[in-house]
Amino acid sequence: MAENKSPEEIEQQMAQFKTWVNSQPHLPKDLxxxxxxxxxxxxYYNFEQAKSAAELFxxxxxxxxxxxNDRDPLSPQFQKTFxxxxxxxxxxxxxxxxWIWQLNDPGLELFDYIQDVRLFFLSMDAWxxxxxxxxxxxxVLLDVKxxxxxxxxxFNVSIARKLAKYQEDALPIRLKQIHLVNAPPFIDKIFGLMKPFLKxxxxxxxxxxxxxxxxxYKYFDKDDLPDDYGGTRGTMDDHMQxxxxxxxxxxxxxxxxxxxxAEKKNKNKSDAVKDSFRSLAID
Known part of the structure; x- marks a missing residue:
């Protein structure tokens, strides 16, 4: 199992990875x-899969x-979302x-789907x-109350499609479970919007x-959950802070x-980045 690689083997992979990144003119050098x-x-230390994930990322x-772009967390736009x-x-x-997402906007008067996705990227990048x-x-725990x-x-179909691809195939995490809590009876209709984009x-x-x-509680000990969900790990307000x-x-x-x-691979192409993006089966 690749998980059993020694520290020396992992360091060797790290060096190989950096060499590969440096050999790709279109890839950023701020990794x-x-x-x-x-x-x-x-x-799981599969070198080729890791390269593919980073390229897609x-x-x-x-x-x-x-x-x-233009994502100052102190801006009025983000302050409203927070x-x-x-x-x-x-x-x-x-x-x-x-990872917990809790919405507190009963009438969905202030909720903006695109701005919410922007917050996802902002908070994930900070992490x-x-x-x-x-x-x-x-x-992942999503509180859909x-x-x-x-x-x-x-809902925005185009954004949702790209977000799903990013989360499934590019984001460097090991996603294992997704829990929707406080799910209303019509949650199947909402989930139906997402399902076409999900593996x-x-x-x-x-x-x-x-x-x-x-x-x-079949999946979590109460000691692992915030107070808001019957646990002992502090309030969601504290975690948000x-x-x-x-x-x-x-x-x-x-x-x-x-x-x-990534940068455009060829300035003669009208949009090389988007071409590469399409080749990765986004659309």
Whole structure:
């Protein structure tokens, strides 16, 4: 198993990876060692898979300036989003990461799907810049208590398709479970919007938990969950403050419009980045 590689073998892979990156003119040269290590780790040290993930990671990022440019966390636009969303990034038992998204906007009056995706990229990038610990599994908890059928009118198919590809095949994490808590009866209609973009292996990871259900505890010890979900790990407000602190600490880097983005391979092509993007079966 590649997981059993020695530290020396991993360092050798790291060196080979950096040599490969430097040999690719279109790839960015701002991939830090901890990010390269995370690509290798997330792919269980399969070198070719790690290269493919990193290539896709940088290529997709270059194709979505509307999500990655002009993202000052202190801007009114982001400050508005921070008021209706709580995020948590918690290391829990079993060397696992728990990612939580909690929406607090009952009427969906302030919710903006694209701005929410921008927040995902902002907070995830801050985490990648800040975190060096390598986890064995990543678990996602989405609190959909305030989601209504109005969400359908705010959904953006093009953005959702790119986001799904990025999360499934490019993001250097080990996604294992996705939990939707406080799921309303019509959640199947909302989930139906996403399902066409998701791989079967990802849809198989999804678990629904209705309001007041205790089914979540079949997957998590209460000591692993925030107080908001019957646990002992502090409040979501406190966790959001920590996420905000990390984002602000990395603000200068996060505001760089070219962070981890591939460049056009050939200036004679009208849009080489998008061509490469299409070749990776996005559309």
């Amino acid at each position: 830090e060692d901890k990010l390269i290590r995370r690509f290798l780790h997330s792919c 940088c290529t997709i990022r270059a194709s979505i300036p509307e999500l990655l 008021k209706i969303v709580n995020l948590a990034q918690i290391r829990i038992s079993g060397n696992r990461n728990l 990648l810049l800040n975190e060096e610990h390598l986890e064995d599994a990543d678990l 305030d989601i209504s059928l109005k969400f359908i009118t705010k 079967q292996e990802v849809t198989d990871m999804v678990h629904f938990h209705s309001p007041k259900s205790d089914s979540l 920590h996420v905000m602190d990390v984002i602000i600490s990395k603000r200068d880097i996060l505001m760089k419009n070219n962070l981890w983005k």
